[in-house]
Every structure is written in C-alpha cells, then in structure tokens.
Amino acid sequence: MNILDFRGESLSKRFLKQRLPRAAEAHADVERRVADLLAEVQTGGTRAVKDFTKRFDSVELESVRVPASELKRAEDELDPEVRAALIESIARARKVADDQRPADVRTELSSGAHVTTRHLPIERVGLYVPGGLAVYPSTVVMNVVPAQTAGSSSLAIASPPQGNGLPHPTVLATAHILGIDEVWAMGGAQAIGALAFGLDDEEQVAPVDLITGPGNAYVAAAKSLVRSQVGIDAVAGPTEIIILADETADPAFVAADLISQAEHDELAASVLVTDSTGLVDRVRSELAAQVPSAHHRERIDTALSGRQSAIVLVDDLDAGIQVVNGYAGEHVEVHTAEAHAVAGRITNGGAVFVGDWAPVSLGDYCAGSNHVLPTMGTAAHGSGLGVHSFIKVSQVIDYDRSALAEVAEHVEALAASEQLPAHGRAVSIRFEE
Missing domain, CATH: 3.40.50.1980 (Nitrogenase molybdenum iron protein domain)
Known part of the structure; x- marks a missing residue:
C-alpha cells in the first residue's frame, strides 16, 4: 500500500480534498x-x-x-x-x-x-x-x-x-x-x-x-x-473503507478488514489512518501474511496497491479524526483507545463501526444496519439507504377564517414587497363584505 505522510501538514478541507486517495471518477x-x-x-x-x-x-x-x-x-x-x-x-x-x-x-x-x-x-x-x-x-x-x-x-x-x-x-x-x-x-x-x-x-x-x-x-x-x-438514492462510486487506528489496535484485525473491502473490486478503496509508525509496520507484515492466502488475492493486490488505497500517517488522534471526517467514507472503522468516544467525533461517515468486534463485514450482512451507503466523499452530505429513502414528505395546511385573518396583513405586506399584488388580493378578497 502507498504511504501518505500528512505529519506536520495543516489539514484544511482544501488540502484533504486534494491529497486524500480516491478512485478515478467515471469518464x-x-x-x-x-x-x-x-x-x-x-x-x-x-x-x-x-x-x-x-x-x-x-x-x-x-x-x-x-x-x-x-x-x-x-x-x-x-x-x-x-x-x-x-x-x-x-x-x-x-x-x-x-x-x-x-x-x-x-x-x-x-x-x-x-x-x-x-x-x-x-x-x-x-x-x-x-x-x-x-x-x-x-x-x-x-x-x-x-x-x-x-x-x-x-x-x-x-x-x-x-x-x-x-x-x-x-x-x-x-x-x-x-x-x-x-x-x-x-x-x-x-x-x-x-x-x-x-x-x-x-x-x-x-x-x-x-x-x-x-x-x-x-x-x-x-x-x-x-x-x-x-x-x-445516490450515484455510487467504488466501495471504500477508512480505518482510524492507534498503537492499541490489533494489526491482524486491521489488515483483515482492509483485505475484506479490497476483495469487492479492483477499484475498491482501503485506507488506514494512524499516528503509529509501529502499527504501520505490523499491519504491513499482516498484509504480507494474509493476502497470499486470500481466495481473490490478485483482485485484492490490485485494489490495495491502487491510487485509491493508502496508509495515511498523521501527527495525533485529533489529526486522524480530521482526516476521517475529510474523507467522508462509506465505511469507517475505529480501532483506538476509548473507541466509543472517538466514534462520537466522526461526523462524516456512511456507517461507523466501533472497536474490535464490529467489522464492516458484520454491517454487510447481519448488523441490522444498511450496507447501501454514500461513497466518494458524499457521506459529508448524503445518507445511507433506509426507510427515509422511500418516504416523501407532504404538508397539509388547514386554516379557518379567524386563523387566516390573524396573518392576512402579513401575507399582503409580503406579497406587496415582492410585487405580487394578486397574491395579497387572494387573501383580502375573502374578507370583503
């Protein structure tokens, strides 16, 4: 996997948009x-x-x-x-x-x-x-x-x-x-x-x-x-995972989860964000051990070595959270000390998986959550599939005579300010003797 060193950088929104690994857009x-x-x-x-x-x-x-x-x-x-x-x-x-x-x-x-x-x-x-x-x-x-x-x-x-x-x-x-x-x-x-x-x-x-x-x-x-x-629902790009991990993370679990996402597609994105160079070494060793025995190892190799996948080094956990929120990924995993508190600070993520016992593959099948999720940074403004996706909202307005009279002057004043006098007339005509 490529290594991107963000240590010492000012992690502005613009910087992250330009430097974070992404799959190429459709031509x-x-x-x-x-x-x-x-x-x-x-x-x-x-x-x-x-x-x-x-x-x-x-x-x-x-x-x-x-x-x-x-x-x-x-x-x-x-x-x-x-x-x-x-x-x-x-x-x-x-x-x-x-x-x-x-x-x-x-x-x-x-x-x-x-x-x-x-x-x-x-x-x-x-x-x-x-x-x-x-x-x-x-x-x-x-x-x-x-x-x-x-x-x-x-x-x-x-x-x-x-x-x-x-x-x-x-x-x-x-x-x-x-x-x-x-x-x-x-x-x-x-x-x-x-x-x-x-x-x-x-x-x-x-x-x-x-x-x-x-x-x-x-x-x-x-x-x-x-x-x-x-x-x-959305215009989906290739599937992706971003893992935030510190020195307490289990490298075998982190590697396995990166591999599981890469298994989907040669364009799948697997990203690890960490402030621990020691963890980087341990994860890379685990990848070297686990990938050769994977059923789809060629596909996985291609995905992990692609431009869309990388290990991102950061100064500290706060910087890592900035990177994860800037990435706005489909799947976010948190493997840190105080993982629940850290997960609470992840504001851009299609689905957030907390700790050792909630891998993305759980969400793919049996977590109860939905696995149709926003990709390519759209988790910054979009949502995963859910009941809300199949709902439309309509409003029913029910006013009686006295209730309309209470706001009639306001409606007429606003209509006049917008130079739409017929709008005001549609109210005033109702109160003419």
Whole structure:
C-alpha cells in the first residue's frame, strides 16, 4: 500500500480534498455511451434490453420477467444454512427499519391554524441488485426491507442474468423469502433505463418512481442520467473503507478488514489512518501474511496497491479524526483507545463501526444496519439507504377564517414587497363584505 505522510501538514478541507486517495471518477465517455444506450431502451423497449443483454452479458433472453415458479424453486433449493442466515439478516434489518419509520406531526400555530407534516411512502420502486464479480442476496435484503417498512406498495427487482437467463438463484430465493414476485432478469444501464421509462411491448414494466441500489460505473451513470425523470438514492462510486487506528489496535484485525473491502473490486478503496509508525509496520507484515492466502488475492493486490488505497500517517488522534471526517467514507472503522468516544467525533461517515468486534463485514450482512451507503466523499452530505429513502414528505395546511385573518396583513405586506399584488388580493378578497 502507498504511504501518505500528512505529519506536520495543516489539514484544511482544501488540502484533504486534494491529497486524500480516491478512485478515478467515471469518464465522460462512459456517460455519453450510456446516454445513447438509454435512448435506445426508451425507443426500442424490450428488444433493446434483450439486445444489450446479449451484447454485454452474453445471454440470450427468451423472457425478461422471472417466472414465479423459478422464484419458488430457488427458495426450495436454497442451502438451509444460507436460508437461516438470510432470515436472521432480514429480522435484524426489520427491527432497525421499524424504529426508523417517522410519525406524522400536526403543528398548531394558533386556534384554527394547523400544519400537518405527512410522511408518505413512494409508491413504486425499482431495486437494483448487482451481479458480476460476486452475488449479492444481502443487497436484496438492504433494498427491500426499508422499502416494505416505508409502505411502498409496488417493488420491482432487477438483477443481471446468468447463462441460464435468470439472475443468481440466491438472489431469486431471497426475493421469494421477502415476498417479492416482480423480478426482472436485466442488469447494467439497460435495466436502469427499463425501470425508469417502463416497457410496453413484449414485456410490461410499469415505470418506477424511485431507483435504489448499487452498481458499476455504467449503472451509476445511468442513474445519474435518468434522475430528471425518477428519483434515485445516490450515484455510487467504488466501495471504500477508512480505518482510524492507534498503537492499541490489533494489526491482524486491521489488515483483515482492509483485505475484506479490497476483495469487492479492483477499484475498491482501503485506507488506514494512524499516528503509529509501529502499527504501520505490523499491519504491513499482516498484509504480507494474509493476502497470499486470500481466495481473490490478485483482485485484492490490485485494489490495495491502487491510487485509491493508502496508509495515511498523521501527527495525533485529533489529526486522524480530521482526516476521517475529510474523507467522508462509506465505511469507517475505529480501532483506538476509548473507541466509543472517538466514534462520537466522526461526523462524516456512511456507517461507523466501533472497536474490535464490529467489522464492516458484520454491517454487510447481519448488523441490522444498511450496507447501501454514500461513497466518494458524499457521506459529508448524503445518507445511507433506509426507510427515509422511500418516504416523501407532504404538508397539509388547514386554516379557518379567524386563523387566516390573524396573518392576512402579513401575507399582503409580503406579497406587496415582492410585487405580487394578486397574491395579497387572494387573501383580502375573502374578507370583503
């Protein structure tokens, strides 16, 4: 891993933005190609989706919709241990999601003057579950559970097909366990287009109101391009972990957690921030020992040696906290003395994992938290997926005559100041004899 020495530096926001390791942004030519693809899906419908699936996934689809019988069969054939793990993951995610559901609030401003803030479910949601280098039934859970808890009434899953024309059976089984019967064998940018625009020819796909879920650079570009027509959760970049550690950290745990994130993708970012040169030496020794025996060691090697990964040396713990907050990472781990107190000072992080016994992989599967999180520094202003992602807020204004009379002069004065006299007239006319 590269070493960046920030000791003695003034860690301004500008400095951190310029110097912290990041994966390269998606190139403009990706967006151009995706824009052309989306236009073809919008005009070509199902045939275009099938053509792009053949081109990019080397799969010829007879039907894009996954039959209900295949969903049931996938669950029936699911490994019992995997099924038990999924059931536990679902139960924990539901418990957290239940506590996230906001209540409507009715505010009384004066007698007869009320504003009610309503939290309404987004009705139809497209849930993207990636394929490719790995299979992600856990992402089905992370997408579906908060959407169901929010009360979304129509959920459609899209996931890339395998050679048999169907998404991975574990993805199908998880959908069936969760009661989802609308699953589409389509991935990549063409899936995002089909969900956003809908299909009304060989296959019938109603357009969705919101698209959520992670994906590759082409999926991210497609989500970015369709967000003028549908809502999206975020434009996700490569996955990332940033670990804040001091001399008390266990180097074997730190190395294992850096490796686990690098396992996702060659562009995955693994960053260690520490004020201990001794820990750096111990972690590097552990990496040298653990990486060669890893199943995906070549992918891990590439990710750990890439520009997006590094060991960052800082003067002290306060400086380390500045770096972590400046990075605003998807996953933050804290391996320090007084870890809970330190974690309380992390204000920019999609999810913060505290101490030796809360690795990121726990959050990936069974913590109860959501693993669809903001990347590429967007945790400074964005949030991970949750019930709130599937909620829209609407206000109901209820005033009686006397309540309007109480503020009528204020409305008229403000309308006049903005040179909108008809606004004021719409109030005054109600009190004319």
